[in-house]
Amino acid sequence: MSKDKNSAAQRKRNFFEAFSKSKVPVVESSAAKKQVLEYASNTTASPVSKRYIENDEDNVVILKSENHDKEENVDSPSRLVKKEEVEGEEEESTDLKLALLSSLQPSLSPETLLELLLTCNGSVPSASKLASSSSSLSKKQSTSIPTQSSLSSFLSPPSPTQSSQSTRKIPFPLPAIPKFKTLHLTTPSQVPYYAPATLHPSFLPPDLANKLLSECLAEVPSFGKYEFRLFERNVSSPHTASFFVKDEEMAAQHRRGYMYNGSVLDDIRTFTPTMHTITPLLESFINTQISHRIATVYPNSQKLKHMLPQNSWHITSAFMNCYDGAKQSVGWHSDQLTYLGPRTVIASLSLGVEREFRLRRVAPVVLDTDVPFEPVDSEVVEEGGGGGGEWKWQPEGQVSIHLPHNSLLIMHAECQESWKHSVHPARNIQLHPVAGGKRINITFRCYRKSLRPDRIPKCKCGVGCVLKTVQRVKERMGWYFWGCQVGNQWKDADGDDADVEGKEKKEGGCGYLEWAKFDDDGDPIWE
Numbered sequence: 001m002s003k004d005k006n007s008a009a010q011r012k013r014n015f016f017e018a019f020s021k022s023k024v025p026v027v028e029s030s031a032a033k034k035q036v037l038e039y040a041s042n043t044t045a046s047p048v049s050k051r052y053i054e055n056d057e058d059n060v061v062i063l064k065s066e067n068h069d070k071e072e073n074v075d076s077p078s079r080l081v082k083k084e085e086v087e088g089e090e091e092e093s094t095d096l097k098l099a100l101l102s103s104l105q106p107s108l109s110p111e112t113l114l115e116l117l118l119t120c121n122g123s124v125p126s127a128s129k130l131a132s133s134s135s136s137l138s139k140k141q142s143t144s145i146p147t148q149s150s151l152s153s154f155l156s157p158p159s160p161t162q163s164s165q166s167t168r169k170i171p172f173p174l175p176a177i178p179k180f181k182t183l184h185l186t187t188p189s190q191v192p193y194y195a196p197a198t199l200h201p202s203f204l205p206p207d208l209a210n211k212l213l214s215e216c217l218a219e220v221p222s223f224g225k226y227e228f229r230l231f232e233r234n235v236s237s238p239h240t241a242s243f244f245v246k247d248e249e250m251a252a253q254h255r256r257g258y259m260y261n262g263s264v265l266d267d268i269r270t271f272t273p274t275m276h277t278i279t280p281l282l283e284s285f286i287n288t289q290i291s292h293r294i295a296t297v298y299p300n301s302q303k304l305k306h307m308l309p310q311n312s313w314h315i316t317s318a319f320m321n322c323y324d325g326a327k328q329s330v331g332w333h334s335d336q337l338t339y340l341g342p343r344t345v346i347a348s349l350s351l352g353v354e355r356e357f358r359l360r361r362v363a364p365v366v367l368d369t370d371v372p373f374e375p376v377d378s379e380v381v382e383e384g385g386g387g388g389g390e391w392k393w394q395p396e397g398q399v400s401i402h403l404p405h406n407s408l409l410i411m412h413a414e415c416q417e418s419w420k421h422s423v424h425p426a427r428n429i430q431l432h433p434v435a436g437g438k439r440i441n442i443t444f445r446c447y448r449k450s451l452r453p454d455r456i457p458k459c460k461c462g463v464g465c466v467l468k469t470v471q472r473v474k475e476r477m478g479w480y481f482w483g484c485q486v487g488n489q490w491k492d493a494d495g496d497d498a499d500v501e502g503k504e505k506k507e508g509g510c511g512y513l514e515w516a517k518f519d520d521d522g523d524p525i526w527e
């Protein structure tokens, strides 16, 4: 590192450069503002570590980047506060305060924010108050599509052969990964080129991530173990998990009516304090990421049909998973869409031990499911084939992504319908100083009001239906249907519910099936 790069002025210039290209989560509600302000007055920043490991399995392709430092420089709120080039706590906490202040005052330039902080002796609450009461502050340049420092690195090359300054469009649809291959992605910037996901390491300010981890670890001992029938997923799951909602009222609603695999959950908990604190940060960040993806990846820069309107992704609930030791895992599955609706986005935060997450495409992305609905023989639409018109899907290889402590993986809108994911058992793990052998994962979700249990169809068993898509029948590829929860489960010895060929359907169930129609924004149209 050059001397010049180390100088305070240069560091400040670097920071401002990164900062002005970035979009910090915007905190809008007054309760959320209060939480950020509370956090701002208590926090000190500490360094984070991250590590990308390589793998020597057969048939493994490892994509390496020439410029790891640059490529790992990805977007996250804490990117703005974590300074590889900056030494010393004081600098870090200034950056953290700037990031927090920016989330409260998103329209102000970084220079203005710094001036405000200096004027207010470093107090974020006072600086924010001052900003709100002043009308003559300089504004950040407004752009309809926010760009991010890390997203510019996201758009930088996924392979070593390209120059780090060039940008390459993320292909849509994504290229096929050759059958039997596992593509190990070693930098976050590679992820969106091969999977319908983005990875944001060092997502939270380090102290906040550690606080959240400690809260989660306190919850874990009372988690239940779910074999084969883990909540929304019909899958072998040798790990423990629990379900969280925002408040008691929601918890009561969930206990009353939300069905998972034919029964209601009895273990429904409310968010821990830090889950509440990070909710507005996550919401703002995810909405920014979704908008960026729409602008840069999806055809004609339009949201995919059935996606939520822009800026309306919000957190209603979360599954918290705990993987204790190298062998605990979750088999191939996609998350059930029943309450999430079509084209859902899921924010998955990892804490503690780094583990390997895999993704595999199982069906094409269908852009227009708006085809005339006609009655068909229910056999034809069974997921996984059987009946006429079966889709001959060319099996594809898989992508492997390592998820370190405090990394956020966003599963984007095309992920659940066309891909499956899993957490791979590990040969060995590196213990985490706080979590020991445990990995905690929280998947934050946006349940739709229009898909509350009292609104969705019941099957002939009298149980709320499950929402699925057709994945193997060419003529109806991508269509959505409501089916019997029991009738849509498969006996599944190896945890892979994608490969149902040759497996038997579970006993019982009424075989109910009804086509599901959704409007452009993904809300159901009932007939």
Ligand SMILES: O=C(O)CCC(=O)C(=O)O
Pocket: 233, 319, 321, 330, 335, 348, 357, 421, 422, 423, 441, 443
């Ligand atoms: O632990 C993970 O990263 C994934 C968890 C998951 O797939 C789920 O909660 O549905």
Ligand SMILES: [Fe+2]
Pocket: 233, 333, 334, 335, 421
């Ligand atoms: Fe999942």
